[in-house]
Amino acid sequence: MSMSRDEIYEKVKDILVDALGVDDDEVTNQATLVGDLGAESIDFLDIVFQLEKQFEIKIPREELFPAENLLNDSEYVDNGKLTAAGLARLKEAMGHVDFSEFEKDPDLNKITDLFTVDSIVQFIEGKTNAA
Amino acid sequence: MRWIWIDKFVEFEPGVRAVAVKNVTMAEEHLHDHFPGYPTMPAALMIEAMAQTAGILVGQARNFQEKVILAKVNQALFHEIVRPGDQLFLEARMENITAEAATTRGTIRCEDRLIAEITLMFSHIDQNLSGMQFPEENFVFNAQFMDLLKCYIPSAAPLKQDL
Numbered sequence: 001m002s003m004s005r006d007e008i009y010e011k012v013k014d015i016l017v018d019a020l021g022v023d024d025d026e027v028t029n030q031a032t033l034v035g036d037l038g039a040e041s042i043d044f045l046d047i048v049f050q051l052e053k054q055f056e057i058k059i060p061r062e063e064l065f066p067a068e069n070l071l072n073d074s075e076y077v078d079n080g081k082l083t084a085a086g087l088a089r090l091k092e093a094m095g096h097v098d099f100s101e102f103e104k105d106p107d108l109n110k111i112t113d114l115f116t117v118d119s120i121v122q123f124i125e126g127k128t129n130a131a
Numbered sequence: 132m133r134w135i136w137i138d139k140f141v142e143f144e145p146g147v148r149a150v151a152v153k154n155v156t157m158a159e160e161h162l163h164d165h166f167p168g169y170p171t172m173p174a175a176l177m178i179e180a181m182a183q184t185a186g187i188l189v190g191q192a193r194n195f196q197e198k199v200i201l202a203k204v205n206q207a208l209f210h211e212i213v214r215p216g217d218q219l220f221l222e223a224r225m226e227n228i229t230a231e232a233a234t235t236r237g238t239i240r241c242e243d244r245l246i247a248e249i250t251l252m253f254s255h256i257d258q259n260l261s262g263m264q265f266p267e268e269n270f271v272f273n274a275q276f277m278d279l280l281k282c283y284i285p286s287a288a289p290l291k292q293d294l
Contacts, residue, residue, distance in 0.1 A: 019205070041259065042202040045232045046252055053227070061231070 082106035185223035
């Protein structure tokens with residue numbers, strides 16, 4: 001099933017409005033899930049569930065939001081920042097994300113800024129076109 | 132003492148759906164405090180009744196091994212009020228269950244009236260929260276609860292397979 005980017009975006013937007021209780025116009029391409037839209041940890045699971053249902057795909061644990069495992073590994077984290085190895089690992093795991101801002105200062109506190117509306121749309125686009 | 136807010140199950144299809152009954156009586160204090168002089172059941176307590184119904188459905192699906200915690204009220208729509216003497220039928224259906232969490236969709240009815248529609252999300256907390264440690268003992272489905280289950284669901288014994 002091939003879908004245009006706009007179609008995917010509209011459906012992702014509906015899911016985020018529903019899951020996060022935000023208004024339509026708050027969901028922009030660059031909006032971050034945590035910072036701008038107020039997502040909490042359980043919301044990430046809720047979003048994954050709803051994406052799976054809406055797009056009829058399977059999203060393995062850690063694929064869409066894979067940061068968690070990485071953060072507990074000392075090879076990847078040093079003094080509150082991602083190491084070069086950690087950054088490489090995260091980039092590999094998250095092909096759907098734009099790292100250009102984050103890599104200037106890979107502070108763990110800023111990792112949630114990587115999860116934008118656009119990153120979800122890109123992820124779904126990759127999944128549905130591959131299927 | 133565990134706070135029990137449903138009276139019994141009348142239907143239980145493991146992993147699929149459960150129907151519980153809650154009898155609302157004038158003897159319950161909450162009825163008198165919400166709107167003094169006009170006893171009605173607070174909507175938040177209808178959510179609690181649904182959370183217990185659905186939470187047990189979710190717990191049973193993993194043989195009561197997981198600690199099942201209400202994590203999110205996705206949706207709660209209330210169409211009618213509930214008065215003393217009403218008998219509520221709470222039906223919860225499993226929408227999705229994974230290692231980490233589950234979602235349920237439910238309705239509350241009284242006779243032929245649709246009272247509420249409630250969608251909930253539960254967390255299996257040992258599988259979430261970045262590896263945070265919780266007590267090993269299952270404080271959600273504890274021994275007292277497992278005893279109660281026998282009168283909640285007359286056919287409860289086969290529901291917990293390793294009992």
